[in-house]
Amino acid sequence: MGLLFRWLMRVAAALILMLVLGTGLIYFLASQSLPEYDKDIALPGVSAPVEIVRDNANVPHIFGSFGASDEDVFFGLGYAHAQDRLWQMTVLRRTVQGRLSEVFGNRTVDVDSFLRRLDLYRLAQQSVSEQDAGTQAALLAYSAGVNARLGEINDSALGRGAPEMFLFNAPIAPWQPADSIALMKLLALKQSDQMQNEVLRARVTLILDDAARLIDILPDAPGNGVTALPEYTELFPGLKRYAEAADMPSTALSPFPNRGSAGASNVWAAMPNRSAAGGTLLANDPHMELSAPTLWYLARLELATGGVIGATMPGIPAIIAGRSENMGWGTTASYVDDQDLFIEKLNPENHEEYLTPSGYKRFKSRPSIIQIKNAKPLTLTLRWSENGPVMPGSMNGLSTVTPPGHVASLSWTALSPVDTSMTAAINLMRSQTVQDAIATGEHYIAPSQNLVLADQTSIALKTVGAIPQRDARNQNQGRLPNQGWRRENRWQGRAPYAANPQFINPRGGILGNTNNKLLQRPFPNHVSYNWGDTQRVRRWQKLMQTRQVHTRDSFIEAQLDAVSYTARTILPLIGADLWYTSSAAPDGSPEQQRQVALRLLSEWNGEMNEHLPEPLIYAAWLSALQKRLIIDELGPMAGEFYQVEPLFIERVYRNVDGAAAWCDVRQSAPVETCTGVAQLALDDALVWITERYGPALEALRWGDAHQATQDHEILGDVPLLRFFVNIRQSTSGGDNTLQRGLSSGEGPNPFENVHAAGYRGVYDFSDPDSSVFITSTGQSGHFLSRYYDDMAQLWRRGEYIPMSLDxxxxxxAAVGITRIQPR
Incomplete structure (x- = not known):
C-alpha cells in the first residue's frame, strides 16, 4: 500500500507539474501578443514621424511631426486599432465578407450564406473609387497602418497578434480600403430591422382573425394615423393562415438584429441661452448589443484642421461620435424606412426569369463558394432582380409569406455601389460649423442617422442617409412585402437630401432624439412608420424642461436617469382594480405574496435602480401579462413578441378602439376581464420569481436579474475561459429608461441587459476640455490586458474619463509613447 501511495503521489505531482507548465506555456504564448506601447519603431507606409501618446486610460492621442500629413495620422490610427483590436477587426471583416465558416465551421454557415447574398463586400469594393481624393488617401494610409502592425507581428513573432489566433488559426489578409467601407455597411445592417418588421407584420396579418387588432400588437407611434393597408391575402391570394417559427442565425456572430434591437441611442443639445456657462452642450450615448470588447474605441487625431476626439469603430478611420475644438456631433438610429421586401413572380416556364413591369426578365446570377472548416464547401447561386438580391426563404420566416412560384428580394439603401458614406464621415471631422457638417451629410448613404451637431453658437439635428423615394400609389406604403412586378411599388431613386428632417436653433433652445418619431408627414414623405421609442422621449422632455439652464452635469444626470415613464404610466392601468382590495391572507400564501408585491409597487417611484426589488416585480409582471394577452390569438407566434410593447399594454387597458378584446381567451367559455388577466399574470410572475430568487420579495435586487452581458462573442461560452473573457455587471435602467438596458426577453435569464450604451460622451463648449466620455469595457481586446475591462466598473457606476485635447x-500621465519613424 505504501508503494502504491508513493506512486499515486508521484503521478499526482507530475500531473500538477504538467498542468502548471501547460498553463504557464499558454499564458506565455498568449501574452506575447500584448502590445508594447512605449517604444521607437521604423515602419513602412508613413512619410514623416508619428507619435502615439497613450494617456492614463490608454486612449491614443495621435500626432504627426512637422512635415507630417493627415494621412500619417490615419496611419497611426490604423496601427493603434490593430495593436488593440486586431481579432475584432478580422472577425468583423470576415463577417461582412461571408467568410466566417472558414474559421468557425458549420456553426456560421447560415450567417455566411445571408451575407453572401447581400454582396456587401463587392459593393464596398466598387465604392472605393467613388470617395473623394482626401478620403481615398485616408483609407490607404489607415490600411497601411494596419498592415504595418501585421508585418511587425510576423517579423517579431508577437503571438499571432491576439490570443484567439492560437485557437482559430487562419491567415490574415492585408487590410484594404474596401474593408473599411464594408464595415460601415455592416454597421448599417446592425442598425436596420425594417425587413424583419415587414415579415412579422405580414405573418401576423395571416394569423389574426380580426384585422382591426393588428394596430394593437404592432402599434404606430402616437400621432396622426396612417391610411388603411390592404389585407396581405388580397395582395397574394392562396397564402395559408399559419404561423411557423421564423429562422434566424442563432450564433453570437450574427450581425442581423433581433426585432427591437436594431439600433437605439440618446442625443441632445442645448444652445448657449439654455446653458449655465453660456456655451453649447451636447450629450450622446449610442446603444448597441453589448460585447467584450465593446464595438467602440476611443481615440484622438490631430489633423491639419485641428484635433478631434471621440469614439471610433475598429476598422473605420473616423471619429463616429465626438468633438473638435469648435464642434461636437452625436448620432442616433433614425429608423428611416430604408428596406423594402419585394415578392417576385417566377416565370412558370423558366424559374430563372421573373416578372417585371415590362415582362419577364432573367435574374442576374453568379455562383459563390463558401469554404467550411472540416466540411465540404457549399456552393450558392446568388441571384438579383431589378429590386435587389433574392433572399432565402429561411430568413426571418420569409417562406411563410412567400406564395408558391415566387421568391423575395430586398431593396436597401446600403446596397449601393456608389456609397460615399465614408467620405461624409471623414469630412465631418474636418467641419468647423454646424452648416459645414450639414452640407457634408449629403454624402451619407447608410446607415441613416439623426446627426445632432453643436458648434460654438448653434445646434442642429439633421437626418443623414439615403431615404428611398416611393410612389404615392405604392400598394402598402412599404409596410408589407410588396408585388415586385408593379411599377408603382418600386423605388424611384433617393429622396432629395433637402427633404430629410432638419431642425436648427429651435426657439426653446434644446433639441434631441431618443429614436422617437421626429415628425408627421403624409406618405411618401413619411420617413418611417416604425420608430424606436415612444417612452424614453417623455422622460427626456420632463428632464429638459424642468431646468431653465443646463450644465454638463445635468446632461450627465439625464444620460444616467433610470426612472421608467412606462412604469409610471402602465402600473396604474393594470393595477387599477387590484390596489388595496385583497382580504387578509396567511403568510407565505399566494394571496399574501400578491399583496406584498402590490404594496411595493404602489409605493415605488418607477426608478429602475439595480438595488431595488420593485423593478424586477414590475418587469416580470409585464412580461407575463403580455404573454397571457397574446397567446391564444397568436399561438406559436406569441414567442416572437418576447419584448414587452408598452403601447400594446396601454391600448388594451385603455380599451382603445376595442383593444380590450385581447383580455378574453377565445377558447374558453367565460369572458375574461382585463383585471382578472392582470391578477393571473402577477401570480405567474411571482411564481417565477419565487422559483428563481426565493419568496422574500423585499430582498430582491433588480441588478441580480439585469446583468450586463458583455460577453466575448467567440470564447464567451467556453467553460472556465468564459470567467476570464466575459464581463458581467449588475446594472440599473431598463427597456424604456434613458439609461437604457434592453432585456433579452428570452431564455432562462430573460431580464439580462443585452443592449445598452457602449459609449457615452458629454461635451461642454464653454470649456471644451471639461468634456467627458467613457466606453463600457476598455480599450484593449486582449483579455490579459489591464485595459480589457478597466472602464467597465466606471461605466456601471456612471463615471467618465476626461475628454481633453490638451x-x-x-x-x-501617459502609459506609453510609440514613436513611429519612416522606414
Whole structure:
C-alpha cells in the first residue's frame, strides 16, 4: 500500500507539474501578443514621424511631426486599432465578407450564406473609387497602418497578434480600403430591422382573425394615423393562415438584429441661452448589443484642421461620435424606412426569369463558394432582380409569406455601389460649423442617422442617409412585402437630401432624439412608420424642461436617469382594480405574496435602480401579462413578441378602439376581464420569481436579474475561459429608461441587459476640455490586458474619463509613447 501511495503521489505531482507548465506555456504564448506601447519603431507606409501618446486610460492621442500629413495620422490610427483590436477587426471583416465558416465551421454557415447574398463586400469594393481624393488617401494610409502592425507581428513573432489566433488559426489578409467601407455597411445592417418588421407584420396579418387588432400588437407611434393597408391575402391570394417559427442565425456572430434591437441611442443639445456657462452642450450615448470588447474605441487625431476626439469603430478611420475644438456631433438610429421586401413572380416556364413591369426578365446570377472548416464547401447561386438580391426563404420566416412560384428580394439603401458614406464621415471631422457638417451629410448613404451637431453658437439635428423615394400609389406604403412586378411599388431613386428632417436653433433652445418619431408627414414623405421609442422621449422632455439652464452635469444626470415613464404610466392601468382590495391572507400564501408585491409597487417611484426589488416585480409582471394577452390569438407566434410593447399594454387597458378584446381567451367559455388577466399574470410572475430568487420579495435586487452581458462573442461560452473573457455587471435602467438596458426577453435569464450604451460622451463648449466620455469595457481586446475591462466598473457606476485635447495633459500621465519613424 505504501508503494502504491508513493506512486499515486508521484503521478499526482507530475500531473500538477504538467498542468502548471501547460498553463504557464499558454499564458506565455498568449501574452506575447500584448502590445508594447512605449517604444521607437521604423515602419513602412508613413512619410514623416508619428507619435502615439497613450494617456492614463490608454486612449491614443495621435500626432504627426512637422512635415507630417493627415494621412500619417490615419496611419497611426490604423496601427493603434490593430495593436488593440486586431481579432475584432478580422472577425468583423470576415463577417461582412461571408467568410466566417472558414474559421468557425458549420456553426456560421447560415450567417455566411445571408451575407453572401447581400454582396456587401463587392459593393464596398466598387465604392472605393467613388470617395473623394482626401478620403481615398485616408483609407490607404489607415490600411497601411494596419498592415504595418501585421508585418511587425510576423517579423517579431508577437503571438499571432491576439490570443484567439492560437485557437482559430487562419491567415490574415492585408487590410484594404474596401474593408473599411464594408464595415460601415455592416454597421448599417446592425442598425436596420425594417425587413424583419415587414415579415412579422405580414405573418401576423395571416394569423389574426380580426384585422382591426393588428394596430394593437404592432402599434404606430402616437400621432396622426396612417391610411388603411390592404389585407396581405388580397395582395397574394392562396397564402395559408399559419404561423411557423421564423429562422434566424442563432450564433453570437450574427450581425442581423433581433426585432427591437436594431439600433437605439440618446442625443441632445442645448444652445448657449439654455446653458449655465453660456456655451453649447451636447450629450450622446449610442446603444448597441453589448460585447467584450465593446464595438467602440476611443481615440484622438490631430489633423491639419485641428484635433478631434471621440469614439471610433475598429476598422473605420473616423471619429463616429465626438468633438473638435469648435464642434461636437452625436448620432442616433433614425429608423428611416430604408428596406423594402419585394415578392417576385417566377416565370412558370423558366424559374430563372421573373416578372417585371415590362415582362419577364432573367435574374442576374453568379455562383459563390463558401469554404467550411472540416466540411465540404457549399456552393450558392446568388441571384438579383431589378429590386435587389433574392433572399432565402429561411430568413426571418420569409417562406411563410412567400406564395408558391415566387421568391423575395430586398431593396436597401446600403446596397449601393456608389456609397460615399465614408467620405461624409471623414469630412465631418474636418467641419468647423454646424452648416459645414450639414452640407457634408449629403454624402451619407447608410446607415441613416439623426446627426445632432453643436458648434460654438448653434445646434442642429439633421437626418443623414439615403431615404428611398416611393410612389404615392405604392400598394402598402412599404409596410408589407410588396408585388415586385408593379411599377408603382418600386423605388424611384433617393429622396432629395433637402427633404430629410432638419431642425436648427429651435426657439426653446434644446433639441434631441431618443429614436422617437421626429415628425408627421403624409406618405411618401413619411420617413418611417416604425420608430424606436415612444417612452424614453417623455422622460427626456420632463428632464429638459424642468431646468431653465443646463450644465454638463445635468446632461450627465439625464444620460444616467433610470426612472421608467412606462412604469409610471402602465402600473396604474393594470393595477387599477387590484390596489388595496385583497382580504387578509396567511403568510407565505399566494394571496399574501400578491399583496406584498402590490404594496411595493404602489409605493415605488418607477426608478429602475439595480438595488431595488420593485423593478424586477414590475418587469416580470409585464412580461407575463403580455404573454397571457397574446397567446391564444397568436399561438406559436406569441414567442416572437418576447419584448414587452408598452403601447400594446396601454391600448388594451385603455380599451382603445376595442383593444380590450385581447383580455378574453377565445377558447374558453367565460369572458375574461382585463383585471382578472392582470391578477393571473402577477401570480405567474411571482411564481417565477419565487422559483428563481426565493419568496422574500423585499430582498430582491433588480441588478441580480439585469446583468450586463458583455460577453466575448467567440470564447464567451467556453467553460472556465468564459470567467476570464466575459464581463458581467449588475446594472440599473431598463427597456424604456434613458439609461437604457434592453432585456433579452428570452431564455432562462430573460431580464439580462443585452443592449445598452457602449459609449457615452458629454461635451461642454464653454470649456471644451471639461468634456467627458467613457466606453463600457476598455480599450484593449486582449483579455490579459489591464485595459480589457478597466472602464467597465466606471461605466456601471456612471463615471467618465476626461475628454481633453490638451496635449500636455495626455503626456503627463501617459502609459506609453510609440514613436513611429519612416522606414
Amino acid at each position: 496635449t500636455e495633459l495626455a503626456r503627463a
